[in-house]
Amino acid sequence: MMDTRYNPEGVEERWQQTWEAEGHYHAEPDTTGEPYCIALPPPNVTGELHMGHALNASIQDMLIRWHRMRGFNVLWQPGYDHAGIATQNVIERELAKEGLSRHQIGREAFVARTWEWLERYGGIIMGQLRRLGASVDYRRERMTMDEGYVRAVLRWFVHLYDKGYLYRANRIVNWCPVCESAISDLEVNHIEEDDTLTWIRYPLAAGSGHLTIATVRPPTMLADTGVAVNPNDDRYKDLVGKEAIVPIAERRVPIVADERVEMEFGSGALKITPGHDPTDFEIGRDHGLEELAVIGLDGRMNEQAGEFAGLTQEETETGIVERLREQGLLEKQEPYRHSVGHCDRSGNRIEPLITLQWWCDMEELAAPAIQAVRDGRVRFYSARYTDVYLNWMENIRPWCVSRQLWWGHRIPVWYCPDGHTTAAESAPEVCGTCGSTELVQDEDVLDTWFSSALWPFATLGWPEQTPELETWYPNDVSSTDRGIIFLWEARMQMAGIELMSEIPFHSINIHSTVNAPDGRRMSKSLGTGIDPLETVKAHGADATRYGLLKMSSSQDVRFNMKMIEEGRRLANKLWNVARLILANTEAVEPDLRPRELEERWILARLDATRAELEARWSAFEFSPAVNALYHLTFDDFCDWYAEAIKSRLYDGDAEAQATALAALERLLRLLHPVMPHVSEEIWSQLPARESRLIKAPWPEPDDRYAEEADALTRVQEAAEMVRRSGVAPTLEADEQRILAAVVRQAGAKGDGDPTAEIERLRKEISRAEGMLANDRFVQRAPAEVVDAEREKLARYRRELEALTG
């Protein structure tokens, strides 16, 4: 027996190089065809391909290739995100290996070094995407810090500044002591942690007695400037307006009433530390309380912390608890579990601190972006994310956009000695307010997401009015992970509508999150990551794409290698059936004028699948689509059609050969968006009219044989009967021929005993008779349901009769 397996290795790389070299990936605005554009979500420039990227690339490439075949002028725009904090952390780690810090080498050298590093080690994902067969236009690669993009970001900043949305303010922010920067609310992860709740007595200033407060952060008491109780709390009514004394700090602070205090929690009294807690900050501002800081930017106690200055918070807590115990002011300590904010990047605990930052008010930007989703101009797939988006947008809060980093877009604002601010796209000569020439630029950079919000149009040339922008804006689809609906999707909507006066794209596909096989998150640190390039190496890019699409059905999926293997088997099956047909066709042209039943039937099935694929893909339903391709190929094409025509192929039946070639051609077109390599490889061996499958037209609807879609049902049922009982029902001549071919190929004989089959039919008849005897069913069920039941009953009776004579 000849062992023939399809080996994707080499084949896939060859086609990837050919397609790219022949320019099939490249788009030009003046090409004919309706524009279709997807902007690849820019991966971090320091990043590597992980399973989420691979899934999203498979989805987008499937859409892109499908539309390319349909004749659209397709652009899949690639590029990178400069990834401010992530990249800076990488370079700082590099420096640390040499025993250096960024402060030692200075800002200019640090930024230069970052560019050098990126030149050498960055941007490897595009190569990895190539290996997956992703047909992005690699000639149009952009980066959120390339020259043109920088201009776009500056324009965006000045635009928002001029409209009064951007302003500088001293507020409490999420400070990451490791990143040494503020971060936005969206970059904070709340994680449950075991902690200790400490109950502390604050003596009353007048007379005797005390008030007890409960806190998880005793060190912050050194910056307490008030105590708050709920105005409805009878226990403390008389104390409102009086003063308490903060122990250790020995500070007299007012007791205020505020509804944000929960009576049920702790003692019902809340120590107020406006400088180190977001809620306290707001309560403090509303009551005019002083704002003190005892914790510095490094997370350690600062000089205001008196005897604790320079200590860590843990050391300080120990010291404070000890002192309170000595003074008899420590009531109790108890274990307490609560959620604590952590930096999304460094994983470090967030330190709420008051610092001077740039903020952007979002309500007015959000309003039209809310409207666009509400009225359906922008749709989420699945639709359930619509509410997630709307809920966040309707409660949107000011965005802290400044970062105390060196890698990023430097804030285009200059200050004069009098403190006036001048925002400009290029360095101004004089202060816009007083004309001073002593200008100093803001030291900070912008949040990475501030620039990526412009991705759908800045990559097309904005702020220049380019032909690309004219052609491909708005884009069509954005496909991303649900984790960045707010960080990115929402902000692209806002920026697009604000700057382009038009939504950036009409469809937002939120793809599945691929977890490890055990259900945990895929992550390098957990050791649960699976490298998509490994599965490409083991099973091929086609198989990997197929498997990922097959898996991506619900919102969370467990990675399942069996699905990739299924893809590999599909590629192998396709390869082999193509060998059967190609080995038995000589000098015939593909011809779609079938004579025989099985030929009309396979063409009907091919067209039905085409229609199903179109419906599924239009609805961003990928798993049912690849499932349909699998069953079309295995069941319909190979197990039935190919088996039925095999002997005619051997016999040199030219018409059967011509039809087989045409049917194979059509099958390959349907498979190409999902499995481009194997389909192109087979295509190249066909006498096809188009030189490349990648640019061959997607099949037009062809309903000539639609009524034949179920033509083989009777044969298939007959085959089952034969295999079970050895007895066949009466069939038409052509049906009989197909049955003979398939049963002979299968080598199944049956034992000639119809007993089991008779029993099965009697059970079915009894069930159907029961239903039809139910008056309420017959009267109330839809007519077609009742009719179908009657037909089934009739058929079962006929078959039973055939068996029993």
Next chain:
RNA sequence: GGGCGGUUAGCUCAGUUGGGAGAGCACCUGCCUUACAAGCAGGGGAUCGCGUGUUCGAGCCACGCACCGCCCACCA
């Protein structure tokens, strides 16, 4: 605390307006059959998480509960 998703065969999961409980893998049986053993033909295996309700009829709809996961959130 609020919201969303999930719970179907041993495993991973489909199940599209309510009408025959499915696929792949795994397992069992028979086959090297001039495309494919990475294959072909067949088979066993499910109280559809639990409960109540609506309906002639519920995996699907309504209400409640349990468990798992995710998102949002200023109870220290």
